[in-house]
Amino acid sequence: MNAFVQRVDQAAEALRELFPATPLQENDYLSRKTGARVFLKREDLSPVRSYKLRGAFNFMRKAIAEGAGKEGFVCASAGNHAQGMAFACRHFSVRGTVFMPTTTPQQKIEKTKHFGGSWIEVQLHGDFFDECYQAALDYSSARGALMVPPFDHPDIIEGQATVAHEIAEEMGNSLEGALVVLPVGGGGLAAGVTRFLQGIEAEARFAFAEPAGAPSFAQSLAAGRRVKLPQVDNFVDGAAVAEIGREPFKQLRKFSSESIYLVPENRLCSTITEMLNVEGIVLEPAGALAIDAFKDFQAKELHGRTVVAIISGGNFDFERLPEVKERSLRYKGLKKYFIFRFPQRPGALRDFLELLGPEDDITRFEYLKKSARNFGSVLIGLETRDPRNFAVLLRHFDEAGWAYQDITDNETIANFII
Known part of the structure; x- marks a missing residue:
């Protein structure tokens, strides 16, 4: 037997002291939506609502056995x-x-x-x-005291690979030809799962979902060496890593850059809200990566295929829900922000409101500057039920002679004043 596989089997057996195997659930909603047979590996249902317990447990188990710690x-x-x-x-x-x-x-x-x-x-x-x-x-x-690394250590990778051990035990021959979609941050989970399944000669294909704002794996593969990003978008906090781990990259560097799917953060928010509203599944941003990556596959790539998506965690802080909803609406084109040059005269607001359609709503109206006698700068947030409504609305603004700037996609201005 492959030595790594054997060690992972032992780690999985020891892990049963803490909790049973997490569920591998066939998801009817995603299956109907993609045309595939979709299974979700529910690491969000571990005792700590993420897979991280596996690696920490295995690292500490082996250290204690060796007299360390x-x-x-x-x-x-x-x-x-x-x-x-x-x-x-x-x-x-x-x-x-x-x-x-x-x-x-x-x-x-x-x-x-x-x-x-x-x-x-x-x-x-x-x-x-x-x-x-x-x-x-x-x-x-x-x-x-002994430092427990989050992902860059062989024993951590070995512990995370117990996810693959459980998948293989439950699916057996059904794994042949399956597509396994893995989230990537530091790379420990992806390295462990791929190495284990290749070690048991499961003929599975792998795809990797990485935050678009923290593409350390993608850039490292492109460069042929580990690349440290000068800055990252921390929204996907569970996977926003500036540099993929040294040990994980040894395993993952053999994969093609075409197998990596960079997930836009705002689109990811739509997946989080969709899974919460439709399926009642609470996902943290990193936990939704693998599901969101489905949107980048062509229909023929998924139709009739068995797909396993690993939900890496469900530690979602509901105080972030307004931000998630906001970003989702902006991605779908249902919400936009503008800075208007607003005339300072009676009836100006009424004239503006008359341009709005029955499905348009003002969600924010705030003077940014009102020092000029004739005009003032106003931040206006608009939400609608159909993204096509904005084309009509902008035409009305132009025909009426309003001066405005759409700042929805201007991250510098939007992050400063929204």
């Missing part, structure tokens, strides 16, 4: 990795310290403390993750 464990994370390590610390009854940026939402801090109980200490340090990570490294060096 006697001074405790430490990690730097503001999300799923922190919660996974905390849960594992409580399971093994070992001390752990989690470093989080001071900007971490209180909800994530409390969840980490809940999973770790009295075995975990949370330390807030720095406004940005790099500062937080350095503090964790300094703590590890000074105290002798």
Whole structure:
């Protein structure tokens, strides 16, 4: 038997001490929508609502067996990795310290403390993750605590590969010719799943979904080496990684760049709201990546095929729901923002309102500047039920002689004033 496969089998068996295999569910809605037979691997239903527990558990299990970690464990994370390590610390009854940026939402801090109980200490340090990570490294060096990496370690990859072990056990021969769609951030999950399924000679095809605002895997494949991005869009916080891991890239560098699908963040918001409203499935942005990638496949690529999409997590902060809805509407073309040069005269607002159609609604009206005697700059948000309505509306604005600027897709201005 392939040595890696054997180690993953052992890790999966040990993992049953914590929780049963997560469900692999055939999804009728997505199957009808794509023409494929779609299965969802529900890592959002693990005890910590993500797959990260697998890698942390396996790393710590092996370290403890080798006599390491006697001074405790430490990690730097503001999300799923922190919660996974905390849960594992409580399971093994070992001390752990989690470093989080001071900007971490209180909800994530409390969840980490809940999973770790009295075995975990949370330390807030720095406004940005790099500062937080350095503090964790300094703590590890000074105290002798063992650093638990989020993805860049063979034992972490081996633990994440237990996802593939469970899929293979349940699907058996049905995996032959299947398409497995994997989210990619640091690459630990994708590296583990692909290596395991190739190790058991499952004739599956792989596709990778990566945030368009953090394409470290795509750019690294194109360059033939790991590339560190100068900046990333942090919206998909569970997968917004500036540089794919060294160990994961060793496994993943053999794949074609054509197998990577870059998922636009605003389009991803539509998938999150769709799955919540239609299926009642709560997905964090990274957890929706694999499902959203379906939109980039041609119908003939999916029709009649077995597809397995891995939902990597469901730790969604509902305080972000207004932002998700907003971005979804903008992607669908149902909401736009304008800056109007508004005349300062009686009846001007009434004249403007008369240009709106029965399906058009003002969602925001705010003076940005009213110092001029004759005109003022006004931010106006408009929402409609059909994107085609905006073509009519803009024609009405032009015919009426209104001066305006559409800032919907101007990220610099929109992020500053919306």
